[in-house]
Amino acid sequence: MFIAFGASIQGFLTGCRPYVGLDGAHLKGKFKGIIVSAITLDGDNSMFPVAYGVVESEYAESWKWFLVALKEAIDCPNGLVLSSDRQKGLDKALLAVYPTAEHRECMRHLYSNFKKRFRGDILKKHLWGAARGYTSSAFQYHMERVEMADSRVVDYLRENHGHVWSRSLFGIDAKCEQETNNISETFNSWISKERNRPVIDMMDAIRQKIMIMMNKRRRDGAKWSTKLVPGATKHINNLTKDLENYKVLRCSDEQVEIEWPNSRCDVRLDERTCTCRTWQVSRLPCVHAIAFIAKMKLNAEDYASSYFTVERYRDAYSLNIKPLPAQEEWKKSDIDVVVLTIMQELGKNTVPVAGSSQQSRSNIRRKNSGSQQQEHDFEHAAAARSQQQKGKKKKRNSGSQQRELAQDVAAGAVQQQKGNTASSRKKRRKISGSQQRELDSQVAAETSQQNAAILYSQQGSTIFSIDANRLLG
Ligand SMILES: [Zn+2]
Numbered sequence: 001m002f003i004a005f006g007a008s009i010q011g012f013l014t015g016c017r018p019y020v021g022l023d024g025a026h027l028k029g030k031f032k033g034i035i036v037s038a039i040t041l042d043g044d045n046s047m048f049p050v051a052y053g054v055v056e057s058e059y060a061e062s063w064k065w066f067l068v069a070l071k072e073a074i075d076c077p078n079g080l081v082l083s084s085d086r087q088k089g090l091d092k093a094l095l096a097v098y099p100t101a102e103h104r105e106c107m108r109h110l111y112s113n114f115k116k117r118f119r120g121d122i123l124k125k126h127l128w129g130a131a132r133g134y135t136s137s138a139f140q141y142h143m144e145r146v147e148m149a150d151s152r153v154v155d156y157l158r159e160n161h162g163h164v165w166s167r168s169l170f171g172i173d174a175k176c177e178q179e180t181n182n183i184s185e186t187f188n189s190w191i192s193k194e195r196n197r198p199v200i201d202m203m204d205a206i207r208q209k210i211m212i213m214m215n216k217r218r219r220d221g222a223k224w225s226t227k228l229v230p231g232a233t234k235h236i237n238n239l240t241k242d243l244e245n246y247k248v249l250r251c252s253d254e255q256v257e258i259e260w261p262n263s264r265c266d267v268r269l270d271e272r273t274c275t276c277r278t279w280q281v282s283r284l285p286c287v288h289a290i291a292f293i294a295k296m297k298l299n300a301e302d303y304a305s306s307y308f309t310v311e312r313y314r315d316a317y318s319l320n321i322k323p324l325p326a327q328e329e330w331k332k333s334d335i336d337v338v339v340l341t342i343m344q345e346l347g348k349n350t351v352p353v354a355g356s357s358q359q360s361r362s363n364i365r366r367k368n369s370g371s372q373q374q375e376h377d378f379e380h381a382a383a384a385r386s387q388q389q390k391g392k393k394k395k396r397n398s399g400s401q402q403r404e405l406a407q408d409v410a411a412g413a414v415q416q417q418k419g420n421t422a423s424s425r426k427k428r429r430k431i432s433g434s435q436q437r438e439l440d441s442q443v444a445a446e447t448s449q450q451n452a453a454i455l456y457s458q459q460g461s462t463i464f465s466i467d468a469n470r471l472l473g
Contacts, residue, residue, distance in 0.1 A: 004051035007319035015316025023184030060089035079173020105163035106181035175283035232308035
C-alpha cells in the first residue's frame with residue numbers, strides 16, 4: 001500500500017528542497033510488514049512526510065515497488081538526494097529506479113557499522129571530520145589521519161560504503177547538508193504508537209497526524225513576519241555576532257579575500273560561493289560570506305536560498321489534507337486493482353497505470369512563484385535548460401506513447417491475475433485514461449480480504465494505492 005497526498009506532493013515540489021530520507025520500520029501489531037517512508041525537511045528543518053507505504057519485507061522488489069510509486073508522485077526533481085541507511089535491498093532498488101539521483105548514506109548508520117570493526121577515539125574523530133568537511137582538502141586531511149591510525153580502513157570503506165557520506169562530495173542543488181538520515185528516524189518515532197494498529201487503521205491514523213501537523217505549521221507560517229524562517233534567521237544572527245576576527249580584503253565589489261588567524265577564503269557575492277563550500281552546499285551564507293555582506297552593508301537574508309524564506313515555507317503547507325468519513329462510509333471502489341504491485345522488470349516498464357499524477361505534477365510546477373523561478377534561473381541556468389529539454393522530450397513521449405506503455409503494463413498485470421477477463425482488461429484501460437477525474441470526486445476504499453485497498457483522492461491530487469493483500473496473514 002502506498003500513500004502520498006496531493007498536499008504533500010505539492011508541498012514537497014513547491015516548498016521543500018529536493019532531499020528525501022528513505023527508511024523502513026517494522027509494524028508492531030499482529031500484522032506482518034514494514035512501514036516504509038519518504039520524508040523531507042521543510043525550510044525550517046522540520047520533518048515533512050512526502051509518502052509512506054506498507055510492504056511485506058525490505059527486499060529489493062518491495063523497495064522498487066515503493067520507489068516506482070514515489071517517482072510517479074514526485075518524479076526526479078533536479079538535484080534530488082536520496083538518503084538512507086542502505087537497508088537490505090534498497091541499494092539495488094535505488095539504482096534501478098533513481099539511477100541519476102545522489103545516494104547518500106546516513107553517517108550515523110555508517111559509523112555504527114564501522115565501530116563493530118574499528119575502534120578508537122582518533123578514528124572516530126577523523127572519520128566524522130571527513131564526513132563533515134565540506135571541501136576535498138578537509139576530507140583528505142582527516143582521511144590521512146584515519147589511514148595513519150589504521151591502514152585497513154580505506155579499503156573497508158571503499159568495499160562497504162560506496163554511497164556518498166562526506167559533505168565534500170554532496171551536490172549543491174539540494175541545498176541540504178544533512179549527513180545523517182535522522183529525519184526518517186524522527187518520522188518512525190512519531191508514528192511509534194500507530195505502528196501497533198492494523199494496517200488500514202494505521203495508515204488512516206498517520207493521515208490524521210499529518211493533517212493536523214500541516215495545519216499547525218500553516219498557522220505558524222502565517223504568523224511569521226520575517227523574510228526567512230526562524231531557523232535561518234537565527235543562523236544568520238548568530239554568525240553576524242562575531243565577525244571582528246575576519247578581515248575583509250576587497251578585490252572588487254563582488255569578490256573578497258576573507259582572512260582570519262588560521263586560514264582564508266575567497267568569497268564571491270555574484271556567484272554565491274565561498275571556497276569553504278558551506279554556502280554552496282547549504283545555501284545559507286557562511287560566516288565568511290556574512291563578513292563580506294556586513295562590510296558592504298547589505299542584507300544577509302537576501303543571500304539565502306529561497307527555500308529558507310517564509311514565502312516558500314507557506315508554499316509547503318499551502319494545501320490541506322481533507323477529513324475522511326468513518327470507514328463504514330467509505331465507498332467501495334470500482335477500480336479493482338491499481339497496478340503498482342505487479343509491475344515486472346522494474347526499470348524497463350516503470351510507468352504505473354495511474355497516469356494522472358503526471359498532470360498534477362505539471363500543474364504544480366506551473367504554480368511555482370516568481371521568486372522561486374528567479375532563483376532557479378540564477379542558480380541553475382544550465383540545469384534548467386537541460387531539464388526543459390527533458391521536459392520537451394517527455395511531453396513528446398507523454399501522449400499516445402505514454403498511454404500505450406501504461407496500458408501495456410496494465411495489461412501485463414492483468415494477465416497475471418487469475419480470473420480476470422478480457423472485459424475487465426478493457427475496463428481497466430478505460431479507467432487508466434480517466435482515472436483522475438473519477439478519483440477527484442470520491443474517497444474510495446475497498447476493504448475485502450481478497451483485495452484490501454484504499455484509494456484516497458483530494459482536490460486535484462492523488463493517487464494511490466493498493467494491495468494490502470500481500471500483507472495479511
Ligand atoms: Zn565560507
